[in-house]
Amino acid sequence: MRPGKIALLAITASALLLGTQSLPASAKTAAGAPAATSPQAEHASRPAADPTAVNEALVVYMFEQLLYANNSSVIDKYVSPTYVQHNPTLGDGPEGLRAYIDWRRAQDPQPRNLLWRVVAQGDLVSIMNDYQQAPGRSYADIVDTFRVENGKLAEHWDVIQTVPSSTASGHDLYSTLSAPSGDMPDPTASTGRTEQVVEKYFDGLHERHDPSVINRYVAGGLIQHDPGLTDGSAVVRSAYDAERAAHPRARVSSRMWIAQGDYVTVRYHYQATPADRGQAVAETFRVRDGKIVEHWDVVQDVPATAANPNTMF
Template sequence: MNKGKAEENKRIVTEFYHAYGIEKDAEKCREFFGDRYIQHNPHVQDGVDHFLRFVQYRKEHYPQGENRVMMTLGDDDKVMLHVHSVLVPGDPGRNLVDTFRVEDGKVVEHWDVIQNVEVLKFPPINDNGLFNQCGDSILCDPDKTDENRALVTAFYETYGLEKDAGKCAGFLGSTYTQHNPHVQDGPEAFLKFVEFRKKNYPHARNEIKITVAQGNLVGFHVHSLLTPDDPGRNLVDIFRVEKGKIVEHWDTIQNIEVLKFPPINDNGLY
């Protein structure tokens, strides 16, 4: 990974996202685009002008809405943002991941995964919260990016394709912190989940479509299928590595809709 390029891409996308998600300044956003903007949400039109119209709409109808970036990963040409989006103060909002591709210093392509934050009917299974609360201090070990990318990719293929709990155990630390409120902490709970998945969903597959890695953080944009005939789920998994072991996990999970009308763009989710 080119560390200088990754940091520059993070700067560009962070400034752009603040102009969009906090300031809601359409004209300021325009400065970050080139001559095209490709969307992978089937409900959203391609093009810079359509995005700027959305920013203006949001400013007019949700003036207090904010998209707060909770974690940022930058790679050679992509930046992944884990975001808490709240349109109306007091609303639990949305847990989302926006991933952008940067080309020649301009934002040119976008993927998203959007999950409504539930008002839980029972206490959460863990108390870790959905989001990173440590800011940029969570990121370290920039020289180990490639090593950690390979480590977490091997782990994820062992989990998502092979469903081999015994092999997965070798990748996990003595602690494993979960940020999904429905999931237990600890490597033992995760390995039990892998075994359950293999037994009950033998054809399940989690296929990595995009990887963004920086230092000790590795994020995957994934197409998850439990059964071969199911449209599956559009999801992002982000992992933190410590001393060569995977110790923490965040996710954003969105069911893939069976569309009732043709998609607005033909770019696909991935």
């Protein structure tokens, strides 16, 4: 899936869950024609009875209906009456979600979110997506995370950042550039091994404050999608050293891990100082041959007030 495409997925769903043979085909080119590649092929080794696959299919279907088609009619069937909302601008429950979808449809029928990547594990499904206020014009880089319970969306978190006019590396914020090509997790890759590499790297930096893990677990030619950084592990080391010197009391908390194949998405609360409201951060890592080869992140300041009592975490 490349920037010229509307990279929505068509993933086969469980008939028992959705009451249909499959989800509607969603992968389209910008002109609306079917995409050449099928996401079913990327998920072929995962049985339909796999709970993670069922949850993933439900979330992708709801994403398509709510954030691409701006269709709030599916909320009654697939959103829990006790839906917990962590987006600070929205209220709890199905009505809070419905109010947002109806509002954005009324504002402009064109806004749509284009799906780039799904990482799912158990009851958690994370989606990296591109919010466009008009076709072809990116406005926000978003990572949405949903918890599924009893076949319905039960809880939602997100991290949203404005798309800059340029990036230090020259790369866009979404696509996969490392080999082998493919924006979705590789079903043949070891999820356990991928998660282990990222956990050792992440804990080494944020718990033990040991920058040697950068050389150990990050490929020298790391492809970087953080808009402020260029490629390479040496740049990561320089950025870490500068941040550590500026904020020696910085802390990371409320970590949420989702690993699948060769991808891991980590969502957490970063505070530069103990009194800082901090930032919500979602980092995604791609691991190949025991090394992190590509990195994406989305960062959002925690606001002073919210429309719900749940915090962003």
